[in-house]
Amino acid sequence: MATVEYKKPCDLCGQPVEIEGFTLITDKGQQLFCCGGCVSIYRLLHSNIAMTNTKPSTHNKKEDS
Numbered sequence: 001m002a003t004v005e006y007k008k009p010c011d012l013c014g015q016p017v018e019i020e021g022f023t024l025i026t027d028k029g030q031q032l033f034c035c036g037g038c039v040s041i042y043r044l045l046h047s048n049i050a051m052t053n054t055k056p057s058t059h060n061k062k063e064d065s
């Protein structure tokens with residue numbers, strides 16, 4: 001069951017976002033990222049603005065270890 005949504009480029013590196021879940025809600029709106037690394041870097045670069053980490057409700061837990 002693949003719901004095809006249009007792919008937005010990563011807000012940090014510009015690569016197509018293949019995996020959901022690397023999302024931050026900032027005062028500028030929702031930012032999408034391709035990977036956890038990009039999220040971390042974005043947070044560092046924009047640590048002055050408020051942001052909220054969001055997670056998809058239930059998805060495959062690839063990042064869990």
Ligand SMILES: [Zn+2]
Nearest residue numbers: 010013034038
């Ligand atoms: Zn990226």
